[in-house]
Amino acid sequence: MEDKFENFNLKSKIYFNRESIQLLEQVTGSRAFIVADAIMGKLGYLQKVIDYLSKAGISSVVFTGVHPDPDVNVIADAMKLYKKSDADVLVALGGGSSIDTAKGIMYFACNLGKAMGQEMKKPLFIAIPSTSGTGSEVTNFTVITSQKEKVCIIDDFIAPDVAILDSSCIDGLPQRIVADTGIDVLVHSIEAYVSKKATDFTDALAEKAVKLIFENLPKIYNDSKDSEARDHVQNASCIAGIAFTNAGLGINHSLAHAMGGSFHIPHGRSNALLLNAVMEYNASLVGNASEHAMEKYAKLASILHLPARTTREGAVSFIEAVDKLIKSLGVEDNIRSLGIKEDEFQSALNHMAETAMQDRCTPTNPRKPSKEELIHIYQKCY
Structure with missing residues (x-):
């Protein structure tokens, strides 16, 4: 074939x-x-x-x-x-x-x-x-x-x-692991959804996974005994996996892989700290809007019943909702909060950006990034 x-x-x-x-x-x-x-x-x-x-x-x-x-x-x-x-x-x-x-x-x-x-x-x-x-x-x-x-x-x-x-x-996972792994599911879903290789089939899975995470991840973060919510989050993880193995991922994972390798940050936490800046970049909220990513984020906003009277409003609503969800799970505000010294981070930027450029996840990102743009995302998140 x-x-x-x-x-x-x-x-x-x-x-x-x-x-x-x-x-x-x-x-x-x-x-x-x-x-x-x-x-x-x-x-x-x-x-x-x-x-x-x-x-x-x-x-x-x-x-x-x-x-x-x-x-x-x-x-x-x-x-x-x-x-x-x-x-x-x-x-x-x-x-x-x-x-x-x-x-x-x-x-x-x-x-x-x-x-x-x-x-x-x-x-x-x-x-x-x-x-x-x-x-x-x-x-x-x-x-x-x-x-x-x-x-x-x-x-x-x-x-x-x-x-x-x-x-x-x-059963009984520590809250931090619940947060890190659950956010990883969310990133898988979002990146598969805006991927250059996304299809009707992968979109349906990604949409469902996003909805399940928003509805159930805070529940098990606050109450690990909630077995129904735990089932839903585990199913969402698998559903998102099916979506991204077919559609691919994007620079959120490329950047997280490089940063995790350099500073030994848990993968889910790396993804969480980068997610909003990556979505803002993909949607081009500053400058000329990228219709593909912005429209996709707006669709997710509609699915979650967030304000979306215009495409831009929907995209902004979704990005803000993701930020609110991440903060509710006890994730730090920035990379610096993890105790990484500024001089060490700055000296690693060029290498991390070059590594991310070569990552297998980068080609399916909705925007083709330059090394300088990836460095800027890192700096914004620091």
Whole structure:
């Protein structure tokens, strides 16, 4: 099929609602390689996964050396154990870092095999997220740190076959993580919505995800026991993941990747601190208005029943509503508030902007930025 035609892909089969983790009892295979962060072991969810797989007649080998912003060294360590395991099932349990690590194992094991003239037999890949943010359980994206730089890898081969959204796995998340991961969902939705590759299919998903986040993220931020709101936010995360894996993202993620790599800021927090300035840039609120982004933001304003008598009013209303939501979640007012010294930030600007220009997310941004414009966005947010 020729590439000139637009398409929509959803590789992952999605199961959701509380206790859906029990579906592991029905998995077919002989041995599982489980990639999990340490907290999943402490909370008992890792043992749950092992027990359910055991009921299916599947033994497990476990790697718990995951840490935030997984790098090539962690993946190399995991690959050694993975190759010895001879697993035909790969399970990622945890936040985005666990799923990214599992994807990294898949990606590098496949390419290493090709380089050695060997064909990798792909395992059944199951992703069970423990945070509601990355949408990684259904995407063909992974972000790996190499030489202190975050590298975005996009390959259909690494998209999970099965996603299990069991909201019991995200019970009791700290407020800061609820905020960071929830805002990440919002950014995924907004960037997919204004992307150059957006379609009717991705727009429908992005609109729904934005609505779910606005209605439910403040609820679970203020009351982690609100199981209905937690289900909705987790579903929104997955829905947004489907949208952006088809439509792509934009410079909000490019800038966040570069800044996170330089200053080790959590990804969701980086996105939150940059979001309003990026939306103002994309809509060109100062100067000649960019009709595409401005009209899209105005549509979101209408969906949220915000003032939108004109396109500009709608765009402004939506940007202001996003700012209000972010502030209600305890996010700092600016990058400086994180304790980053001005001289250090200024000295990193050029490199961060150059890195963002080369990021895989930049080409689908609704406006084509210059390096100087990206530097200005950073400075505005500092």
